Amino acid sequence: MKIHKTIKVPTGEIYTAKGDNGMLEFLTVGDYGKNANIKADFLGITRELNGVPNGKIMPLTEKWVITISTQYGCSMNCKFCDVPKVGYGRNATLQDLKNEVELAIKQHPEITYTKRLNIHYARMGEPTFNQEVLNHAIKLRDDIKPYLGTSLIHPVVSTMMPKNNKHLVHFLLMWTAIKNHVFNGDAGLQFSINSTDDEQREYLFSGNSLTLDEISEICKSLPLPVGRKYALNFALADNSIIDGKKLRSLFDPNSFMCKITPLHRTRSCEENHIETTGGYDVFTPYKDVESDLKNNGFDVIVFVPSYDEDNGLITCGNAILSGKLPTTEYKVYENNKLQ
Incomplete structure (x- = not known):
């Protein structure tokens, strides 16, 4: 695999490269710190x-996040995501996954050690299919x-809990098992929930995610997490329905924490008037x-x-493969040459 295009933005670098079966996208992210x-x-x-003001990221020796694609495109068709615009989801190969990580690392040969390297299986695709x-x-x-x-x-694996998998x-x-035993708890599992209302979730995930009750039943079969709890992620929209009492009845706060973020301003969010x-x-x-979530016993980030x-x-x-470019300051390099 060889990097075709690098887009440098203030907080990282986005790469595109030809994988075994088409174009993939992955990136390096610097962190501001918790x-x-x-x-x-x-x-x-x-x-x-x-x-959160724009600022200077921490050195990659402190924390380095590499986010890779597990599929070429995605078939989940979530209303808030631009990745389906790239094409339907086809699994990346094991060699693709390895190459994405190694190529991202090789872009910074000056870094020979970091206190924390996060590998997120979260750029393009639904990772549980692969x-x-x-x-x-x-x-x-x-x-x-x-x-x-x-x-x-x-x-870290982030999943939309597809119903057709x-x-x-x-x-x-x-x-x-990998989280608890191979990494002794130093690994993450995040469930994209976004709403506790199944009708709302049906719309947001285009009918391709399990119901909250079905997700809860599956989660009851999971072992207690070692290290960080499993995360229930809520990308908060203006009309999001999030009922802490209902969530507590379905997920044990001893095993699950909650994370709240804004919906990122993707083209799909703009088209579907979600913000x-x-x-x-x-x-x-x-x-x-x-x-509400704290009052129902959940740790909340x-x-x-x-x-x-x-x-x-x-x-x-x-x-980037969907055709969108940054609206902040950026530089584009193709085949290592500034465009």
């Missing part, structure tokens, strides 16, 4: 987030050791939801990106 863009009372970070994600994660330490030595590796339960059981009004500037949209992060298309739901 004290800049999250509120999490259970971690002692209690101030309200009234916007069993090679499991094989890739098991070998991650060996793959990365020649470049970053004994750096702490933290892989006959291997879904097997994938989740295998992933939780989080004020979500990048004031804490107001999150306040009542956070309080509120994460708000900066405008540089969202306009740079680093955030989830975006895809």
Whole structure:
């Protein structure tokens, strides 16, 4: 695999490359640090987030996030995501997954160790459709050791819980075993929920996600998480229905935490008139939801990106291969040449 295009934005770099079966997209992200863009009372970070200013990211030696594609495009057709515009979901190969990570690392040969390397299976595609994600994660330490030595590796799977995946339960059981035993808890599992109302979820996920009751039943079969709890993610829209009491009846706060974010401003969100009004500037949209979830026993993280992060298309739901370009300052390199 060879990188075809690199787009450098203030908080990272987006890469496109030809994989075994077409064009893939992956990226490097720098982090502002948890004290800049999250509120999490259970971690002692209690101030309200009234916007996150554009700023300087931490050195990659402190934290490095590499987000890779598990599929060429995606067939979930979520109303808030641009990845389906790239095409239907076809699984990336094991070699594709390995190449994405190694190529991203090779763009920064000056980094030989980092305190934390997050590998997110979350750029393009629904990862639970691709069993090679499991094989890739098991070998991650060996793959990365020649470049970053004994750096702490933290892989994360984010899933929309597709209803048409006959291997879904097997994938989740295998992933939780990898999380708990291969990585001793230093791995993540995130469920994209977005609403506790099934009619609303039916619309947002275009009828391709399981109902909340069905997700709950599957989650009851999962082992207790070692390390970080499993995350229930809510990308908050103006009309989102999030009922903490209902969520508590379906998911055990001893195993599950909640994460709240604004909906990223993708082209699909604009076309479908889905947004989080004020979500990048004031804490107001999150306040009542956070309080309700906390009152029902959940640990809650509120994460708000900066405008540089969202306009740079680093955030989830975006895809350069869909034809969209950043609206923040950026530089494009094709075949290592500045365009």
